[in-house]
Amino acid sequence: MDEETRYEAVRSRDARFDGVFFFAVETTGIYCRPSCPAVAPKRQNVRYYPTAAAAQTSGFRACRRCRPDAVPGSAEWNVRADVVGRAMRMIGDGVVDREGVPGLAVRLGYSARQVQRQLTAELGAGPVALARAQRAHTARVLLQTTDLPVTEIAFAAGFASVRQFNDTIKAVYALTPTTLRAAAPRRGTARATPAAGIPLRLAHRGPYQAAPVFDLLGQEAVPGIEEVTGERGARTYRRTLRLPHGTAIVAVEETPSPPAATDGPGPGAVHRGGWLDARLHLTDLRDLTTAVQRLRRLFDLDADPYAVDDRLGADPRLAPLVAARPGLRSPGAADPEEFAVRALVGRAGAQRLVERYGKALDAACGRLTHAFPTPAELAGEPDPLGALATALADGTLRLDAGADRDDAEAALIALPGLDARTAALIRTRSLGDPDVAPPGEPEPVPDAWRPWRSYAVSHLRHLRYLRHLPPESSTDGAGAHSSPRPQL
Missing domain, CATH: 1.10.10.60 (Homeodomain-like)
Structure with a gap:
């Protein structure tokens, strides 16, 4: 983006660029998000930064009106x-x-x-x-x-x-x-305490198709560590998390509150995005940042739906689906290592592992009773699970947020009993790769859809559903039929 384009985004308060760049005003010493509601500054007084940290390093403070530190991350x-x-x-x-x-x-x-x-x-x-x-x-x-x-x-x-x-x-x-x-805004409720959980708004840009994400999470939910409750359109996803300093129970609501707004009527309106309401119960508050980032990856909240929909909507095969579901997300994983194990053994197999190896919570919360076992605790299982768990435990295979995706996929395929399709699934969900074309798809996934092929696959699977194609069967690690494995 050149400065002319950036200034036009600032002048028009275009929320599509929130988190993509920040602007600072030399005469006020303040930096903002592009959609800040304040009067647009003069062009000659504006400076642009790729991150909030860069603006802070240059001596600018955060705007109190638009809270630029709270925007979705850059896709x-x-x-x-x-x-x-x-x-x-x-x-x-x-x-x-x-x-x-x-x-x-x-x-x-x-x-x-x-x-x-x-x-x-x-x-x-x-x-x-x-x-x-x-x-x-x-x-x-x-x-x-909190107090x-x-x-x-x-x-x-x-x-x-x-x-x-x-x-x-x-x-x-x-x-x-x-x-x-x-200076905190009061919403007519008592301030939170650690026992009551920390309420958060997980911001996203543009439209957000929450229903398909919650449908998927409900289908995959493993009893004891996660659940989806409520009626469609107003569901709550709850799960336990293993974090660096302790454990957590997190809850995320399906419906943004209030509904995301747009700038005016008509097809040219700019959708301003919204948020998902969440509440986090942490045994150690030092884990707050990590827990939030993992939820953001699970719900794909830092995606750029404008870029995805523009690219995929230009294809005649996908255009009707993109129009019907603008802002479709490609969910990730709250715990990359846990998801890799679940992708291999399936839902029923994961439930057996939780019952046998899962760490019981100090205080159960309803049907949430355990945290998923660590790779080290699963290393004694027979292959292929034992090989996967050992590779994760000793660092031969890394699936953390900054892992090299190509290296990780190669290490996965090298493991006994783990095929290329399962490796692609893990790359999509555990590593959050937006551009995966898994082998064996019934319809081709062309390079023209790069870098958003993971989103295209989700649309194609929805198309097959509309055509009443039978769902693909899946098997557990031993080859017998079991509950469905996680999907892309």
Whole structure:
């Protein structure tokens, strides 16, 4: 995008570009999202940044009206497979907070200096600044949604000291933590506590087809670790999560509240997006950022539906389906390693593993009673499950947010009993790859649909459903018929 295009997006308050870039106003010292409702600044006073961290590094504070730190992430980081894209996914998952820049560099296979140089050159901010911006956002959420003491929030958000926390909040929001908490909007409800869970709004851009996602999650739900309750159109997805510092129970509502708005009537209207309401119960608040990012990947909330629909809608075969379901998402996985195991053994097999190896929660929550077993706990199982679990446990196979997708797929195919179609499924869901064409599809998946072939496959499967084609059968790891495996 050139500056003329960016300024036009700012002038027209175009929400399609929220999270794609940020703009700052030199005369006010504030940075915003493109859809900020404030009066458009003069062109000569505007500067543009690829990330919120870059704007903060340049000395700008976040706008209090549009909250640019809360926008959906750029879909670019899900598409890109280079070191910058992988680094951004890992920073989002909290790797820098837990392991520092050296840990990030080791995972990427580069030196810390190379990682710093590449991120700074392209994004205007290094890994520390990017992680700092994320910590500031986490701290704001905790300040404005809980009554936790400020000191606890500082360390829960990932800051090394209270002083560092105070300095960052003042630099990013131009407010002290106490003042920022006092400025929180009141919605007529009591403030949350850790026992009651942390309420969040998981933002997305553009239209969002929630029903197909919740349908899929309901079909795949493994008793004991997840469930979908309620009537279609107003369902709740609940599940347990294993996280770096503890466990969690998360709940996500199907219907955005309020419904997403558009700019005016007619086919040319710009859909402003919306959010999914969520609530997180964490045993350790340090896991908040990681839990949120994993939910975002599961529900594919950082996708760019405009780019996907424009590309796929230009194909005559897909155009009617794209028109009928604008904003269709390609769901990911809340726990990549867990999903890989489930893709191999099927739903019934996963339930048996939960019953045999699952970690019982300290306090069950309704029908949620366990966390899914770790790969190390499954390594003693016979092949092919044992081989997969061992490879995940010893690091031979990596499925974390920043894993190299090609290397991971090659490692999967090399495992005994794991075929190319299952590897493609894991690549799509565990690694969040938006451009997978699984082998054996009844209809061709041409290169013309790149880089959104995962979305195209979802549309094609819906087309087969409309044609009343029988569903594909699936088998468990032993070859016997079982409950369906997870799908793309």
